[in-house]
Amino acid sequence: MSAPRSSPAPIPTPASYKNAPTRSVSVRGVDFVYRQLGPHDGVPLILLNHLAAVLDNWDPRVIDGLAARRRVITFDNRGVGASGGSTPDTIEAMAHDAVLFIRALGLDQADLLGLSMGGFIAQVIAAEEPHLVRKIILAGTGPAGGTGIDKVTALTLRATLKGALTRHDPKQFLFFTDTESGRRAGRAFLERLKERTDNRDKAISLSSFRAQLKAIHRWGLQTSPDPSRIHHPALVANGESDRMVPSENTLDLAARMPRAELVPLYRDAGHGGIFQYHDEFVSQALAFLEP
Amino acid sequence: MSAPRSSPAPIPTPASYKNAPTRSVSVRGVDFVYRQLGPHDGVPLILLNHLAAVLDNWDPRVIDGLAARRRVITFDNRGVGASGGSTPDTIEAMAHDAVLFIRALGLDQADLLGLSMGGFIAQVIAAEEPHLVRKIILAGTGPAGGTGIDKVTALTLRATLKGALTRHDPKQFLFFTDTESGRRAGRAFLERLKERTDNRDKAISLSSFRAQLKAIHRWGLQTSPDPSRIHHPALVANGESDRMVPSENTLDLAARMPRAELVPLYRDAGHGGIFQYHDEFVSQALAFLEP
Numbered sequence: 001m002s003a004p005r006s007s008p009a010p011i012p013t014p015a016s017y018k019n020a021p022t023r024s025v026s027v028r029g030v031d032f033v034y035r036q037l038g039p040h041d042g043v044p045l046i047l048l049n050h051l052a053a054v055l056d057n058w059d060p061r062v063i064d065g066l067a068a069r070r071r072v073i074t075f076d077n078r079g080v081g082a083s084g085g086s087t088p089d090t091i092e093a094m095a096h097d098a099v100l101f102i103r104a105l106g107l108d109q110a111d112l113l114g115l116s117m118g119g120f121i122a123q124v125i126a127a128e129e130p131h132l133v134r135k136i137i138l139a140g141t142g143p144a145g146g147t148g149i150d151k152v153t154a155l156t157l158r159a160t161l162k163g164a165l166t167r168h169d170p171k172q173f174l175f176f177t178d179t180e181s182g183r184r185a186g187r188a189f190l191e192r193l194k195e196r197t198d199n200r201d202k203a204i205s206l207s208s209f210r211a212q213l214k215a216i217h218r219w220g221l222q223t224s225p226d227p228s229r230i231h232h233p234a235l236v237a238n239g240e241s242d243r244m245v246p247s248e249n250t251l252d253l254a255a256r257m258p259r260a261e262l263v264p265l266y267r268d269a270g271h272g273g274i275f276q277y278h279d280e281f282v283s284q285a286l287a288f289l290e291p
Numbered sequence: 292m293s294a295p296r297s298s299p300a301p302i303p304t305p306a307s308y309k310n311a312p313t314r315s316v317s318v319r320g321v322d323f324v325y326r327q328l329g330p331h332d333g334v335p336l337i338l339l340n341h342l343a344a345v346l347d348n349w350d351p352r353v354i355d356g357l358a359a360r361r362r363v364i365t366f367d368n369r370g371v372g373a374s375g376g377s378t379p380d381t382i383e384a385m386a387h388d389a390v391l392f393i394r395a396l397g398l399d400q401a402d403l404l405g406l407s408m409g410g411f412i413a414q415v416i417a418a419e420e421p422h423l424v425r426k427i428i429l430a431g432t433g434p435a436g437g438t439g440i441d442k443v444t445a446l447t448l449r450a451t452l453k454g455a456l457t458r459h460d461p462k463q464f465l466f467f468t469d470t471e472s473g474r475r476a477g478r479a480f481l482e483r484l485k486e487r488t489d490n491r492d493k494a495i496s497l498s499s500f501r502a503q504l505k506a507i508h509r510w511g512l513q514t515s516p517d518p519s520r521i522h523h524p525a526l527v528a529n530g531e532s533d534r535m536v537p538s539e540n541t542l543d544l545a546a547r548m549p550r551a552e553l554v555p556l557y558r559d560a561g562h563g564g565i566f567q568y569h570d571e572f573v574s575q576a577l578a579f580l581e582p
């Protein structure tokens with residue numbers, strides 16, 4: 001008589017995003033890196049990143065907060081950070097790659113949280129692969145053709161130069177308001193991004209960054225997908241003073257998506273509103289994601 | 292009988308650039324900020340700064356080394372850092388402002404040390420105001436119309452973006468070679484620039500930076516002044532691998548200026564060669580400046 005076969009010991013879940021190991025999965029022969037945190041059961045929440053961001057750009061307070069109740073997965077899309085391949089220059093192709101990644105993890109349903117450019121990608125995934133998606137959270141983002149989105153390149157380059165000249169991270173200018181509390185919130189956020197000290201991700205390459213800028217510019221000029229055709233439950237959030245993807249785009253999404261719920265715009269906050277108000281956002285997102 | 296009139300006590304000379312007070316002098320109604328260090332006698336050495344640089348961008352080792360024997364004066368040209376006014380977009384106008392500054396200090400003769408854009412300005416001053424200048428040191432610079440100078444804008448923007456994405460100071464890429472010793476020298480230089488902690492200068496504004504880029508671009512396309520008409524004793528120095536103002540421009544200046552002396556190009560060094568080899572450069576410059 002043989003001993004009963006024991007199932008493999010579950011991989012211990014890391015306690016915080018700061019220590020979450022970076023894994024990789026092959027997507028049609030290209031390795032995509034990702035990190036996951038939180039319970040093993042339930043519909044996982046896939047996070048879709050903003051312009052230039054890699055795994056280390058997610059606020060650990062947001063990830064840890066969400067992972068207290070949801071399985072949270074962050075990843076680098078094709079060509080970004082430590083993921084292989086080269087970054088495409090359309091949001092549609094990025095969405096296609098994200099779908100391949102989600103399927104490569106063996107998932108047939110996921111929730112999505114897209115920030116800024118990640119919110120563009122989330123909309124395309126929801127429109128193109130409606131059965132893959134359960135619920136969507138859209139933060140600091142807007143519809144195709146949304147007001148001011150074609151200005152993102154100029155704004156980003158300007159903030160990057162200003163940052164280099166004044167020795168500031170450009171995210172201070174792009175993500176936060178230029179008020180006492182906005183500046184303080186920006187500094188605190190930038191410090192939180194440094195909490196992880198080991199096994200940090202690679203920075204995005206200049207060529208991938210340029211491809212993303214091109215994709216964002218195109219998104220600012222195109223008309224599809226139409227948010228009124230995205231029928232998933234959606235939570236829409238932003239700061240009241242977003243300069244990158246002007247806050248009126250958030251209101252526009254909330255008005256046009258048939259099942260959208262708008263989080264009251266965060267006060268004295270900009271594009272990084274969900275990071276500045278991480279506690280509030282985590283509570284609101286977790287309530288929305290409850291089955 | 293009255294007591295003999297005592298002369299005012301001499302202002303104590305600060306021991307190092309790190310502690311040199313920032314002074315200002317009115318130049319036709321606009322305050323120009325400057326710092327000075329070193330002995331009170333002898334022909335002073337006026338330093339002309341590079342693109343985007345302010346008072347805090349001079350390597351304290353270079354200033355302290357030169358100030359051991361020479362009166363050294365650094366300043367912010369019109370519209371730069373804490374100096375008033377707005378930055379002109381031609382090298383000629385910057386040279387004109389520098390001459391007004393030198394005269395506002397009550398000087399009728401000066402030596403010049405120009406780095407990069409500062410070297411362009413030094414050439415114009417020497418050509419336009421030959422009697423104001425005794426000797427010139429030209430570092431990391433080139434003649435009007437020199438090879439590759441019209442590419443400085445693109446190269447600078449690229450390095451600035453790369454720096455923002457990888458959290459590096461762009462000067463690491465622009466001033467130093469991408470070798471083990473170049474990277475180490477760059478890090479050491481950037482640390483030295485932080486030695487001054489009190490009363491640091493203001494950063495350059497984005498509009499002044501743009502005006503400088505325009506002036507540099509024009510310099511890369513123009514043909515005058517002709518270095519063969521600058522008859523001052525000149526010392527010409529650079530790293531052997533300058534990407535910003537390609538090192539062949541240094542050789543070209545040395546060949547064309549009738550009284551130029553070429554420092555053998557510094558090995559495994561770029562645009563910031565005089566900072567990387569600060570001890571060697573200080574000795575060479577002091578020997579050259581001996582009356």
